[in-house]
Amino acid sequence: MGTLDYIWLGILAVFQGPELFSIFGLPISVTLVMILFGFLTGIAVGATPGLAGPIAMAIALPILISIFGYTPDALLPVMGFLIGVMKGATIGGAVPAILFNTPGTPDAYMTTLDGYPMTQKGQARKALRVAHFASASGDTFSDIVLIICAPFLALLVEAYLDFPEKTALLILSLSFIGAVIGGSPAKGVLSTGLGLLAVYIGTGEDFYPRMSMGSDQLNQGFPIATSVLGVLIIGAVFKEMTDLWHQRRSSGTRPSFQDEGNQRLSRAEIGRLLPFVGRSALIGTAIGALPGIGSTLAATLGYTVGRARHARTKAEGAPDFGDGAPEGIAATEAANSSVSGANLIPVLSLGIPGNAAAVFLILAAESIGGFNPGPSVFRFTQDVVNPELVIAFGLFTAMFIANALNWTIGGLFMRSTGIMVRIPKHILLPTVLLLTLTAIYVQEARIEAIWFALGFGALGYVMRLLAISPLPFVIAFILGGKLEESARQAFAATGGDAWFLFGSPISILFIAASVAIILFSARRKKQEL
Amino acid sequence: MRHSNGNLILGAATIAFAILVIFIWIPLDTQTGLIEKVRRQVTIGDALAPTIAASFLAIGGLMLVLFERNADDQPKVSPQDVLFGLALIASIIISILVMRYAGPATVGLWNLLSGSEAEYRLLRDTAPWKYIGFLLGGTVMITMLVSLVEGRLRVKTLMIAFISVSVMAAIYDLPFDDLLLPPNGDV
Numbered sequence: 001m002g003t004l005d006y007i008w009l010g011i012l013a014v015f016q017g018p019e020l021f022s023i024f025g026l027p028i029s030v031t032l033v034m035i036l037f038g039f040l041t042g043i044a045v046g047a048t049p050g051l052a053g054p055i056a057m058a059i060a061l062p063i064l065i066s067i068f069g070y071t072p073d074a075l076l077p078v079m080g081f082l083i084g085v086m087k088g089a090t091i092g093g094a095v096p097a098i099l100f101n102t103p104g105t106p107d108a109y110m111t112t113l114d115g116y117p118m119t120q121k122g123q124a125r126k127a128l129r130v131a132h133f134a135s136a137s138g139d140t141f142s143d144i145v146l147i148i149c150a151p152f153l154a155l156l157v158e159a160y161l162d163f164p165e166k167t168a169l170l171i172l173s174l175s176f177i178g179a180v181i182g183g184s185p186a187k188g189v190l191s192t193g194l195g196l197l198a199v200y201i202g203t204g205e206d207f208y209p210r211m212s213m214g215s216d217q218l219n220q221g222f223p224i225a226t227s228v229l230g231v232l233i234i235g236a237v238f239k240e241m242t243d244l245w246h247q248r249r250s251s252g253t254r255p256s257f258q259d260e261g262n263q264r265l266s267r268a269e270i271g272r273l274l275p276f277v278g279r280s281a282l283i284g285t286a287i288g289a290l291p292g293i294g295s296t297l298a299a300t301l302g303y304t305v306g307r308a309r310h311a312r313t314k315a316e317g318a319p320d321f322g323d324g325a326p327e328g329i330a331a332t333e334a335a336n337s338s339v340s341g342a343n344l345i346p347v348l349s350l351g352i353p354g355n356a357a358a359v360f361l362i363l364a365a366e367s368i369g370g371f372n373p374g375p376s377v378f379r380f381t382q383d384v385v386n387p388e389l390v391i392a393f394g395l396f397t398a399m400f401i402a403n404a405l406n407w408t409i410g411g412l413f414m415r416s417t418g419i420m421v422r423i424p425k426h427i428l429l430p431t432v433l434l435l436t437l438t439a440i441y442v443q444e445a446r447i448e449a450i451w452f453a454l455g456f457g458a459l460g461y462v463m464r465l466l467a468i469s470p471l472p473f474v475i476a477f478i479l480g481g482k483l484e485e486s487a488r489q490a491f492a493a494t495g496g497d498a499w500f501l502f503g504s505p506i507s508i509l510f511i512a513a514s515v516a517i518i519l520f521s522a523r524r525k526k527q528e529l
Numbered sequence: 530m531r532h533s534n535g536n537l538i539l540g541a542a543t544i545a546f547a548i549l550v551i552f553i554w555i556p557l558d559t560q561t562g563l564i565e566k567v568r569r570q571v572t573i574g575d576a577l578a579p580t581i582a583a584s585f586l587a588i589g590g591l592m593l594v595l596f597e598r599n600a601d602d603q604p605k606v607s608p609q610d611v612l613f614g615l616a617l618i619a620s621i622i623i624s625i626l627v628m629r630y631a632g633p634a635t636v637g638l639w640n641l642l643s644g645s646e647a648e649y650r651l652l653r654d655t656a657p658w659k660y661i662g663f664l665l666g667g668t669v670m671i672t673m674l675v676s677l678v679e680g681r682l683r684v685k686t687l688m689i690a691f692i693s694v695s696v697m698a699a700i701y702d703l704p705f706d707d708l709l710l711p712p713n714g715d716v
Contacts, residue, residue: 062708063700063701063705066705066707066708067704067705174585178585178589183602184593184597184600184602185592185596186536186540186589186590186592186593186596186597187589187593188589189585189588189589189592190543190585190586190589190590190593191589192585192589193547193582193583193584193585193586193587193588193589194586196578196579196581196582196585197550197579197582197583197586200578200579200582201579204559204560204575204578205575206559206560206561206574206575207560208559208560210555210558210559210560210575210576210579211554211555211558211559211579212558213558238614238617238618241613241617241674241677241678242610242613242614242617244678245613245677245678248678248680426675426678426679427671427675427686427689427693429674430670430671430674430675430690431671431693431697433621433670433674434667434670434671434693434694434697435697437625437711438663438667438697438701438710438711441709441710441711441712441714442701442708442709442710442711444714445709445714445715446714446715447625447629447711447712447714447715450625450711451625454618454621454622454625457618458614458618461614462614465604465606465610465611465614466535466539466604466606467602467603467604476585480578480582483578484573484577484578487573487577487578488572488573491571491572491573492572496564496570496571496572498564518588518592522592522595522596522597523596525596525597525600526596526597
C-alpha cells in the first residue's frame, strides 16, 4: 500500500460509502449528503446571532450517533457533517455582520466595519460576494496547507518523539494554550488547571476513584459531554442571557437600504482583492496551525495588515478601511476562514484540539470509536490497510467537497440567510439550552449528567464573568487523561526515572519552552500595564 | 478598570484553593501518593496528576497576584449578574424537578382517580406517558427563562415554549427507538 493507494481509498470511502439514493443510476453516498446538510446548517447557524458552529455540533452529535451507530462506518458521515458545519458557520457569520451590523460569530466583528457601511451605500449584495469570495479562498488555501503539513508533522512526531518527549509536548501545548488564549495569561493557566483538576476527579488507576469524596455519583468521573457542553455551551447561554437582560432591547425595526448599482464582482475587482486575500490567508493559516489561537485574532491581524497596505496602495477617491472598503471585508474574512483548516493540523497530527470545532471532532471520534486523532493515524503500513489513515484521507476529501460546495452553492445560500437575524435571541437561547441538556441526557441516560452539565454551566458562567476563557479548560479536560497516561508510560519506559522529562534534548527543549512561554507572556502583560 | 483589586482577590483565592487541594483534598481522598513502589517496581501514583493540575492553578494564581494585579482590563462582577445567574440556575433546577417527577405524579393521580395500579417505570417508553415530564418540564424551563429576560410572563411565551418543546421531543424521540427522553432513563 503506497501513499497514493491510501489517498484513493480515502476518496472512495467518501464516494462509495453506504448509498443513500441514486440519481440517474449514479449512487449518492450518505457521507456526501451529510457534508451538504452540515454545510447548509453551518451557514444558517452562523448567520443567526447567538448561535455558532459549536452549538449546532453539540446538538447534532447525539442525534447523528443515534442514526449512524457506534461503528467505524459512522465516522465519515458524522465527521463530514461536523466539518460541513464548521465551514458553513465561518461564511454564515458574515451575513448579519454585513446586512445588520451584528456579527453572527465573534470572528466576524471586523467584517461589520466595512460590510455595514457598504450596505448603507446600497452595496449589500456586493459586500456579501466579497465576503464569500475571500472566505472560500482562505478556506481552500488553509485546507491545502493542512493536507500537506499534517501527515508530515505526524510522521516527524512518530519518528523522533518517544513517551517522555510526547509528555513534554503535551505540557508545552497546555502551557501555550493557557498563555495565549484570551487577554490574560494568568487566567488562561488557571483555566487549564481547573480543566485538568476536573478530569482527574473520579479517575485514576487505584481501586478507589481518586478525589471522589466517597460519592457514588463521582466515582466514574465527569462524562466528557457534560463538562465540554456545560462550560462551552451552557455557560455561554447563561452569559448571553444576562447580557440580553441588561440590554432589554426589543428587536425593533431595522433600517433597510435599497441596492444601488452593479452588485457583481468584476475580474478587475477580484484582482484588487487578491493581494488582501492572499496575505490574510497566510496570516490565518499560520495562526490556525498553533493550537488555541482563535479566528478572532486572525481576523484582527488580517484586517490590521490589510489596512496598512490599503493606506499605501489605494486609488484616489476609494473608501478607506472602516468607510466601506471591499478590501476590508476581504482581509477579515480570508483571515478568519483560513483558520478552520489549519486548526486541524494539531488535531490530526498531534491529537491536540486548537478550537471549539476541533473539540467536537475529537468528541465525535471518541464517542464513535475506531479513530484516534494523533500521530499514530498516519502510519503508512504496507501489508495491511491502516483503517485510521483511510478515514484521515476521507476527512481531507470531505473538506474538499465542502470547499466545492462553498464555491458553487455557498454564495447563493449565504445571501438568502439574512432572515435568520430576525429570530428573537431571548427565545432562541433557552431553546438551545434545553436542546443541549436533552442532547446530554440522551447520550448518558441519567439525570446526574444534567446536574453535572448544569454545574459546569455555572462554572462557565462564572468564568465568563471573571473574564477567564473557558477554552483552555475544555482542551485541558480533553488532554488531561492523555497527559497522565503518557507520563505513566514514560515513567515506566525509563525504569522509574523521576527526571524522565529531562532525559533528552527534545523534551528539555519542550519543557524550557513551556516555562519560557508562560514567563514571557506574563512579563509582556505586566509591561502592557 | 484601574485600581480594581479583582485580580488580586481571584489570584489569592486560587492560591488558597490550590493549597487546599494539594495538602488536604488529595492526601485525604487519594489511595496512592505521588510515586508508589509496588513489588520493587516504581510507578506513578494517583496523586501526581491532580497535584500537577493544582500546580497549574497555583501558578495561575501567582501570576495574577504578581503580574496582573494592576491590569486595567479587570472585570467588575456586579451583584446583579450573580443574582441573575442564580435565578437562571434556580429556574432550570425547578424545571428539571418538574420534568423528573411530573410523569410519576401523573400516573399516581391517574391511579387515584381510576383505581388502577399502573407504574410509571413500566410506562416510560409508552406514549403519552413518556412525553409528560419532558413536555411539562421543558415548557416550564423555556417559559421561565424567557420571562426572566423579558421581565414579564406572557401567554404567547408559554405557547412558543410548548411548541418548541413538542418539536424537540419529536426530533429526539420519533425517529429513534433507542433514545430515551429525559427523565425516562432514570425512573
